[in-house]
Amino acid sequence: MIDKNQQKNIIVISGPSGVGKDTLMEIIEKRNPEKIHIAITATTRKPRSNERNGINHFFVNKDKFNQMINNDELIEWAKVYENLYGVPKSEITNNLEKNNKVLIRVDVQGAKRLKEILNQSVFIFISPESKKDLKNRLTLRHENSENDIEYRLMQSEKEITEADWFDFIVVNYPNQAEKAVLELSNIIGLN
Numbered sequence: 109m110i111d112k113n114q115q116k117n118i119i120v121i122s123g124p125s126g127v128g129k130d131t132l133m134e135i136i137e138k139r140n141p142e143k144i145h146i147a148i149t150a151t152t153r154k155p156r157s158n159e160r161n162g163i164n165h166f167f168v169n170k171d172k173f174n175q176m177i178n179n180d181e182l183i184e185w186a187k188v189y190e191n192l193y194g195v196p197k198s199e200i201t202n203n204l205e206k207n208n209k210v211l212i213r214v215d216v217q218g219a220k221r222l223k224e225i226l227n228q229s230v231f232i233f234i235s236p237e238s239k240k241d242l243k244n245r246l247t248l249r250h251e252n253s254e255n256d257i258e259y260r261l262m263q264s265e266k267e268i269t270e271a272d273w274f275d276f277i278v279v280n281y282p283n284q285a286e287k288a289v290l291e292l293s294n295i296i297g298l299n
Contacts, residue, residue, distance in 0.1 A: 110200065115228035117209045118200065119296055122219040123234030124264030125189075126246040128280045128288070130164070132234065133211050135289050140298055145208040147199040150176060153191035156251050166196070184214065184221045189260075193218070209296060216267045219274070232295060233274035234288070237281050239264070244282070 110118070123129050137144045150166040152173050161167045168176070173192045176182055185194030195212055203210045214222065219231060236242040242264055246257045271277050276295050280288040293299050 110204065110226065112228045114204045115226045116230070117204055117207075118212060118226055118229040119209060120212045120214060120219050120222050120226070120229055120231045121234060121292075122214055122216050122231070122267075122274070123280075124236065124242055124267050125215075125260045126242055126249060127234045127236050127264075128245065128285065129213050129234050131285060132280065132288055132292060133213060135285065136292060136296070136298070137211070139289075139293075143209055143298065144296075145199075145203040145206075145210050147195055147203070147210050147212045149193055149195050149199075149213065150182070150185075151191055151193045153189075153193075156249075183225060184218050186215065186218045186221070188215050188217075195222075211296075216270045220270075223273075230276070230295065231274045232276045232278060232292065233271040235268060235271060235277055235279050236264075237279055241282050 121129055121133060133146050137146050148162065148166055150168055150173060152168060152170050155161065155167050159165065170192065173194065176194060177185060181196055182194035183197045183200060185192060195214065200210050223231060239261060243257065243261055246252055246260055252260065278288050278291050
């Protein structure tokens, strides 16, 4: 188990699909490669056109994912949009041993589970400025059908109502990623 002092170096980041979580986390990691590690999650979903196995996610089939569950290799896992996602324990423990801060990207249900396990960690919700902004982001990704976008927008409304229990809420305004990066960096303790 991860002790309470180590938990303070775990930052759990959540928010609606398309809000820019990955982009913000990648900017922070690039600027602080010796201090930050983004936990690579395992998933059964297909990679997007710009994603690579072992960099963005560990892309695995359902049998391998179930094997990871059975072997107790995941600190948390959930079904999200018909796919399985999980956080390998090794992604956290190996990097905490190197004195890195570990960023974990999960959906709201995953964040709730992690709050039970890692209650001394920092929980940050990334929010869009508006539903219109989020729809624009999802549309510009060119990865989702119109029906999928509408479903994700409905889910985002539910997720946004959960934001109050997070330790911090950071709004990712359109074309102002730098502002959100600065705010996140301050929260994480990088500035």
